[in-house]
Amino acid sequence: MIISALLTSAGINIGVCALLLSLYSILRKQPANVNVYFGRRIAEEHNRLRDAFVLERFVPSPSWILKALQYTEEEILAVAGLDAVVFLRIVIFSIRIFSIAAVVCVFGILPLNYFGQEMEHRKIPSESLDVFTIGNVVERSRWLWVHCLALYIVSCSACLLLYFEYKRVSKLRLIHVTRSGPNPSHFTVLVRGIPKSTEESHDESVTNFFTKYHASSYLSHQIVFKAGKVQKMLSGAKKVYEKFMHVKHTVIEKRCKAGVYRCGLCGCSSNSFQLIRTSFDRNGKKIDTGSSDPSIREHEECGASFVFFKTRYGALVASEILQTWNPMHWVTELAPAPDDVYWSNLWVPYRLLWMRRIATLLLSIVFMFVFLIPVTFVQGMTQLDKLQQRLPFLKGILKKRFVTQIVTGYLPSVILQLALYTVPPMMMLFSTMEGPTSRSGRKRSACCKVLYFTIWNVFFVNVLSGSVISQINILSSPKDIPAQLAKAVPSQATFFITYVLTSGWASLSSEVMQLFGLIWNMISKYILGREEDPTAVLTFPYHTEVPKLLLFGLLGFTCSILAPLILPFLLIYFFLGYVVYRNQIMNVYRTRYETGGLMWPIVHNTTIFSLVLTQLICLGVFSLKESPIAAGFTIPLILITLLFNEYCRKRFHPLFKSFSAQDLIDMDREDQQSGKMEEIHEHLHTAYSQFPHSTDGVKINDESSEERASSSSQSDGSGNKLSHPTLRGLPIARLQKAVKTVCLVVSLQKRDTSV
């Protein structure tokens, strides 16, 4: 690839970016798109913002950039939570380290490479990009120590910056934990693997176990039911209901608002249905006695429960300690926050979890290797001569210069990019199958999977298959890998530059444009005729964006010494990303759950991996260039980097695995002294109810609890109170029978109408 091809590619991308960004600055001011571009603000601060929006409408276009830059870290922390701040710290870290690298490498290494006298110089526009790589330095050059020195500078400043960032993030996490106000998840432990017993129900065994062994701190608990099953039954009943009510249904009540995933027929409450449903609760007593058979119950309750403790410290202790001598029973962990609970995975028996994990691991690996096919095809395109040999009929087309430039400079990245779009949903699916109990855990697991996938498929496969196309068995000799990488990375640097241009820049502008959201908004508004649904705001897609940033970091590190030309493009990417992500976090995405900065260890480890990989590649290059001094000096650098990582693992990582006793006890004492504790305890139960306002209007628990409240107030005198079900003991058999009764009644109604 020559400079003019690179400039073509850069030109196209700058054009596309400018177009999209200016389009964005126009579109965002249209009231019709307000819930695409200001989803979070509408959902969270609607009243104030609808007014503010009117004022903003007449402000000139680039103001959003200034505005995005003006937010302070405190504002972002308050609005979008710690995860968003940690995400932005990745961008800031990247900007810092690559600024240093750019200064060092562009001024120190680029001239050395260019005047390295290995290749002939042509006119600048048709100069090959390879003259800017280390490939142009002659063997046994006396200038290779400059490369080694630059490597030292980059590595050491990266380690220093990483240390300060880790320290800062762990301090932020500490503040997040201690000053975020009472959090129900701190008081709650998720217990799984409750042993089956023929004598007592899960409910009773949880009570017995915790009153026996955690008497001083145990407060109460709430059994988890097989939500999947119940919901399946309910939806089944609803379908039956729809089918039969279809005949009779005429008016859709005005208050019944159609949501995104609702078809307008179901989910609307007709009086008859409500009447019938509420009557079940009245009949509750009879049905409940019917379901007291323990063999039925075992199938209904799943062996999991949320157990509430009086203090945060009590919950922490219960979550960290091995409970019984069978480690598969009474497995405890701190519960995720109420909004974060992934209910439909809670029923998975604990003893099957490890199998699911292994199965998804295998699936992901298989998926990774299947994905090799498009990547190798794409890679063939950057080496047109080889492609022409294979497919001779292309020769005529590829002779045209502009076509060549487009094909080598733009098309491969686009194809790769499109193929990569399928990855995050697949990985998210795998992560769901793995059985995490929290949404944030699922996202984090998907993030790791996407990260490994991207690094493997974008970096390694491109490098290895690109340099030794049609020779896959390179992987079988690890000793040669550094040497192979050393040969391949400089020659693949041009591909990575175009990758930064296309994938990086373009993805940022499409991120800010929210193309999918915009189109969906149009369709749902003008074609389906729905109203805006402010609750349907997405959360930030960390599982796609974090791997993207880290991949560009990896490309930056590995290319910085060998092909420094990538650094300016990368810096532009990170600067643009800084503005775009700040804007998106503040305006578009909503924060429904938080990990509390748990992403940072992933970022840290990946950066260390990138650094060590860079050093290994440099070691290979220095050996190939026959510079024993530079190679010799690289080895201690690798050891120092690994030692630094080990230190950070000891010093900071435990903070991301658990909470410290000191902090929790201090918080407990503060709450006890201020008398807030009782209030928190009262709130715990409602926070973790499994069937709260379900989105399709069937408010099972709420109604039954209202019902319970009213009936218990009525029955205070009649002594009927005990027979009413409690919230936590809500028997599923009752629901099951209730649903059956719905079907029966509905079919009776149908017969009535048909008669």
Added chain:
Amino acid sequence: MIISALLTSAGINIGVCALLLSLYSILRKQPANVNVYFGRRIAEEHNRLRDAFVLERFVPSPSWILKALQYTEEEILAVAGLDAVVFLRIVIFSIRIFSIAAVVCVFGILPLNYFGQEMEHRKIPSESLDVFTIGNVVERSRWLWVHCLALYIVSCSACLLLYFEYKRVSKLRLIHVTRSGPNPSHFTVLVRGIPKSTEESHDESVTNFFTKYHASSYLSHQIVFKAGKVQKMLSGAKKVYEKFMHVKHTVIEKRCKAGVYRCGLCGCSSNSFQLIRTSFDRNGKKIDTGSSDPSIREHEECGASFVFFKTRYGALVASEILQTWNPMHWVTELAPAPDDVYWSNLWVPYRLLWMRRIATLLLSIVFMFVFLIPVTFVQGMTQLDKLQQRLPFLKGILKKRFVTQIVTGYLPSVILQLALYTVPPMMMLFSTMEGPTSRSGRKRSACCKVLYFTIWNVFFVNVLSGSVISQINILSSPKDIPAQLAKAVPSQATFFITYVLTSGWASLSSEVMQLFGLIWNMISKYILGREEDPTAVLTFPYHTEVPKLLLFGLLGFTCSILAPLILPFLLIYFFLGYVVYRNQIMNVYRTRYETGGLMWPIVHNTTIFSLVLTQLICLGVFSLKESPIAAGFTIPLILITLLFNEYCRKRFHPLFKSFSAQDLIDMDREDQQSGKMEEIHEHLHTAYSQFPHSTDGVKINDESSEERASSSSQSDGSGNKLSHPTLRGLPIARLQKAVKTVCLVVSLQKRDTSV
């Protein structure tokens, strides 16, 4: 190697074994050797046994074998503890699995191999051993499914047996924990990384921290002092004392018994020394006030402390929870048992531990590779033709048949064996440097190191260097390793058979003979003229014996399918080992500390490793023999084995990392109800005193505590009590000054005598 060579080797070994064992049965009856062969019994149950011994003296020789076989597991558990039982379970497991393997392979595979028609058959005595290996089976043989089936049988029965053993050991461990009576280590937490403070001493900060955050369960604590320093000072003072007392010293008092590591001059108490020393304590008050400067104290106390809790559960909780937001401060772990504490490592600052660990890891790796030199030399000997090419002058000697047989059949193993004797002490040294806080931890760590070392150097290096002598770079291509192993293992099987004969059998008979102990006993008794010291009994060398057993297990598994001829020899080894080890455990070695069966996870993992390695090698062999069906069926077997391991890791391994809350709470309650708790609490302090009866007669703490007791009883009326030092606050500065005073007084005395 041919059959007659093997028989020569076997003959020599059987002769040596028979000689040594009959020598043992004579020597053990000599009263002079009683403390070599009955060390444990004398040390622990002397009165009863001295008599019993007289009766035993006239019983015929092989009785010890019968006796060793008669002990029940309960007896061994009572006498030698859980570790010994777990160790014997390894032998029993090996006997079981290799009996199954022997039946399957000797009757199923051996005939197939022998009639495999790849090689020509000669007369039986000069038949090459290779005809009994899989190397003799023709390619694409239709009988390879028998090998595959045998592999399935061996693997599945190994997994089943492993599962039951793991279950049994974990149950034994549970019983060991719950029914072993009050154990001070269950109530004690070792705290390290106590932060330095200019305002308060470590002693005060421990009190403040634990009364603040563990108020309900905290009992008291005991600061650890820099024992190394104190002991250095004391020994320094002793040296000065010796030097000067040498002139004056005439009579060694009779009660002053010379120990093993004492030179007869030091350590004996003269009245003047004792008088002076006790007078320091009387002066204690003044000196103590002198050392209250915190800057001095910081250097004296080290940042570690034993913290005692009221209940076992309290200690467990404190040990498992992250204490503060700095994970390098207030690091807690359950304390080792009092006898198990490795005092001289406790002063190591916690923040340096990870560096020490990495340093020793690197050192061990370097040592491993340095050791390659003798191994490759040894390996050359089994391939005499190659050796003759290199060293032509040997040709004359090697032509003699008997020499050849000795050289190929016996010498290599002996040299390797001698070289291997240096390994355990080196690894023990490395493990000491690593900084473990318990003797058992040190031994376990050394055990792992020796294990890795043995497997690497005996198995892999022999296999790889033996087959491709002078071609080390095989290691660089992991894809070829299964194929290379598949080629190498059958051809190296003869070496492993001789290794079992020499190293295995001979090491057992030298173990039972206790050659070193016998010689040392002779020297110390007849040359140095010392009396028996019943306290100088060794503990069982798990760090050498466990790796030995596991290595033979690995050899057995890997050779079982490919060269089943090894199995009978191996079975004899394990049967002999069963008798010998039972005898040694009951008679010779003493149990001073226990890990509570923590060795078993190492055994389990190594066995799984051996199984998977066997399967991989078989996979390679089946591929080389071009039997896709057999190879195809091997792959699921590997996956199943790995899954089984993962299940065991989930199901059993947590029990070996921590105690369960349920058990500890039940034990606490029992003790509280029976009123034993106060008694246990009182005992805790004395259990963990750092300077108890020191072996060289300078009973610092005991005397000072006696002193304290007497003075406090005296001072009850005078109100002088507070000024006396407490045991835990024992100020080192005082000792330091005391030692200085010793030197001063001694030099004064010397002046007196010289005058």
